[in-house]
Amino acid sequence: xxxxxxxxxxxxxxxxxxxxxxxxxxxxxxxxxxxxxxxxxxxxxxxxxxxxxxxxxxxxxxxxxxxxxxxxxxxxxxxxxxxxxxxxxxxxxxxxxxxxxxxxxxxxxxxxxx
Amino acid sequence: xxxxxxxxxxxxxxxxxxxxxxxxxxxxxxxxxxxxxxxxxxxxxxxxxxxxxxxxxxxxxxxxxxxxxxxxxxxxxxxxxxxxxxxxxxxxxxxxxxxxxxxxxxxxxxxxxx
Numbered sequence: 086x087x088x089x090x091x092x093x094x095x096x097x098x099x100x101x102x103x104x105x106x107x108x109x110x111x112x113x114x115x116x117x118x119x120x121x122x123x124x125x126x127x128x129x130x131x132x133x134x135x136x137x138x139x140x141x142x143x144x145x146x147x148x149x150x151x152x153x154x155x156x157x158x159x160x161x162x163x164x165x166x167x168x169x170x171x172x173x174x175x176x177x178x179x180x181x182x183x184x185x186x187x188x189x190x191x192x193x194x195x196x197x198x199x
Numbered sequence: 200x201x202x203x204x205x206x207x208x209x210x211x212x213x214x215x216x217x218x219x220x221x222x223x224x225x226x227x228x229x230x231x232x233x234x235x236x237x238x239x240x241x242x243x244x245x246x247x248x249x250x251x252x253x254x255x256x257x258x259x260x261x262x263x264x265x266x267x268x269x270x271x272x273x274x275x276x277x278x279x280x281x282x283x284x285x286x287x288x289x290x291x292x293x294x295x296x297x298x299x300x301x302x303x304x305x306x307x308x309x310x311x312x313x
Contacts, residue, residue, distance in 0.1 A: 117299045128290065128304040129242075136299035175242065181298055185230055186255060189242040 087112045089176055091190035098166055099198050106161040106193050108176030115181035118159040120150055123173045123192075132174075135159065136181070146170070171197045201225070203305035205291050211311045217279040220308045223272055224293030232292040232302060233266055233276050242290075248274065260285075281312045 090109045098104060110116065117136040121129040133144025140152040150161045159176060173194050177187040204223040212218055224231045232247040246256040251268045259266070263282070268274040278285055288309050292302040 119301060121304075128306045129292075130304075131301045134299065134301055179298060184255065185249070185294070185298055186232060186244040186247050186258075187302060188244075191241045 087116075087178055087180070087188040089178055089188050089190035091174075091176055091193050093193045094191065095194045095196070097196045097198065100168055101165050102197075104161070104163040104166050104170075104195070106174055106176075106195070108159045108161065108190060109157050110159070110176075110178045110188075111157060112178065112180070116178045117181055118150075118152060119177045119179075119187065120144065120148070120159075120161050121175045121177060123175065125172070129175065132161070166195070166197050168197050168199045171195060203291055203293050203303055205289075205305035205308055207308060208306060209309045209311075211313065212281060213313050214282055215280045216312075217277065218281045218285075218310060218312075220276040220289050220291075220310070222274045222276070222291030222305060224274070224291070225303055226272070228293035228295055228303070229271070230294045230296070230302075231268060231274050232294075233274070234290045234292065234304075236288045236290060236307070237286075245276070245289075283312045286310055286312050 088111045092107050119134045120132040123129050132148050135142045135152045143149045148163050173192045175192045176190040206221045233245040236242045244258040246266045248268045266276045288307045290307045292304045294300045294302045
């Protein structure tokens, strides 16, 4: 069975600081990887996704993520965070074939202080 | 374009009552997912459908929970009888056929069982 680990549960940063959120998954086959963001009281929105090709993917709002297959990792980065990035971030994975449901990590709560 | 539409947005009811949550997926999406979000367990899959057929219901907690998808544009999640531990935010999501297509989430139903 798949599992997704997000080791940072709560991150506090000042505006303009750089961000990196860790995500590791366990699955031996080919996977699709996603990062979702959930602003307070809202639904999940897709930030970016990876399914093949260039392992460095760019998403919305200046976010990017790098897939490192050998490390089973898909870390999320942003060079300079803004107060409006305060939200919860979820890494998710599904199998490239077969089961379509997403397996989510436990989430990382990001708090950006002005 | 209309996104995934869920109703009601909030539901407060007493223990033992029947609860019905509703979801309208995005037109043209043939996968529909029900997730539950709690502080303790995070985001977990309950059930998902493909072309209105349930594919995986292994996440459904127990017989008190049931889900149906009578047609491509409507799904229900029913809890009968409801219990306080069912209190959570229930999200519906839909996606297109290919596994690398992201899931689009509704605004969720915040359910409180007193």
